Amino acid sequence: MRQRVLLSLFIGVAIVQLLVPGSMIYSREMTLRNGDQVRFRTTPVDPYDPFRGRFVALDLEAATAPIPEGVKLRRGQRVYAHLGVDEAGFATLTALSLKRPERVSFIRVRVRSIRGQTAHLRLPFDRYYLEEPVAPEAERAYRRHSRRDTRDAYITVRVRDGQTVLEELYIAGKPLLEFLAQETQPSR
């Protein structure tokens, strides 16, 4: 009897254990399929996470926004950042608000630090995971490339109702793996 109760309770817990990662996958798949595509300029560097492996950390150029008049922000606070586009077609953060904006496209961010009337923000896409040997190579390739040409790395992000999913990292207009294949070939 006790076993039956324990087992049915466990089945309940097991379903939750499956549903949580399941819903993480579902909502991100929906964003990837139906979200609007936005591009952010970035600089990639290579660090490490003990659980999730190698990734390139993204140092995003557009990670700042002006603080609206009369609003006092705290470090770590969650705010809504309104999305805009510059002349070159890359994303900028045009304004911040504490309430969910109605008509503009937006992302949810956290305040990293405050300098004067500018808030530096932690955007919800700060790392791009890569296969173990590829991440350091990606950083090196980017450094070599950026010395010769302009610093033209960017990411594409899908945005849907404030939720974002990082889609692809581009260097010199090519998806990262394609760029790496091209970069490493002549030297071998």
Added chain:
Amino acid sequence: MSKQAIQWLYGELPILVTEGVLSADTAERLRQRYGDLDTQPRRALGLLICGVLGAILIGAGIILLFAHNWDQLSRPVRTILAFTPLLGAQLLTGWTILRRAHSAAWRESVSTFLFTAIGATIALVGQTYHIPGDLGDFLLTWILLSLPLIYLLEASLLAVLVWIGSTFWLSYAQRYGSPTLLFWPLVAAGVPHLWRSWREDAASLRTVGLLWVLSLCLSVAVGILSDRFVYHLWVIAYACFFSLLYGLDVYGLGTSDSLWRRPLGAVGASGITLLTVLFTYPQVWKQIHQYADHTDWPFNAWTPLEDYVVTSGLLVLALALIIVLMHRKQGLQVAYSVIAPLATVSYAVTLAGTSGRVAVGLFNAYLILLGVLTLRAGLQQQHLGTVNGGLVLLGIFIITRFFDADWSFTVRGIAFILLGTVFLIANWMFKRRGMVA
């Protein structure tokens, strides 16, 4: 009675019978009274350790393999891959509940394996969708999904993992301004399990292990949770916390003679000693009147309140326990626990503007007092460990003060000579009373 005591008794019985102290009949009745000594636990413990280590290694291996991040795998393949160890571990857990519920080795290993599988799954999902690097959220999801297993499988190791995980989570949550109050329910969730284990056998490896982990995790948490708003509030919080741990051990939670089997007493006493030595340095007290600049800190509006509640709660509990111990006339134990009010008073006095001189003097005197009282108790009880403890405390005092440049040579010289004289007088008095020291 603990297993060691019964084992000792059974070893003594034949001798007592041959020496004629006990009759064979009485010895037999004693054996019946305490039952057979279980000779199985060592083997069971070996099984358990091997099982758990196997589960941890395989689980960690899966996490590492996933972390390699195979480029060739498409998103659907990764999704299937993410759920494979989780489903496998869940089926194994279900089977264990049905068929191996009585085996601690199975319950502990399988729950540990499921724990690592949950971590592997959410890590792989995070990697696939480049979910941002908030280790705090990752840990919290992991802990919350694993927590029920403590009770469904009676798994002590999972309680240990949840406590350690919660403490790690706390340090991240505090850095990024997440609600740290959540730490308390997370820790409390494992406490009923500990309570049940304690009721079953307070001296068992399980209970002792759980108590060690809990007291060490709380030792870390108190520092994180008390020092965010008012600078150096940890002085009071830690003094009260260690006093409370030590007091609880003396009050009756510590049931064994060996310090190793009394985690509350061991952590409490070491904490008290460490703090006392630390508090004899003026550096600790110098900055106490300065308030932390918290304008740009990632804290919520109620963070100061949380700090105050934690610290004052610890103070009230520690004081209540000291009063109880005083009623029982446990002099030495009261002396150790008194660090709680002593640190609080020193903090208040320093805050009032005495530049810490009073506090430093008080704690130097307190360190000598603890050393002397411990030494005396050791001599009275003829307990070598306690004698050594007292000598170590006095030794620390002598060495630290001898090299302490904060006091002038004259003051140190006179103080050392006076103290030396006091010890010689004590020696002479012991001799006159005919005590063997």
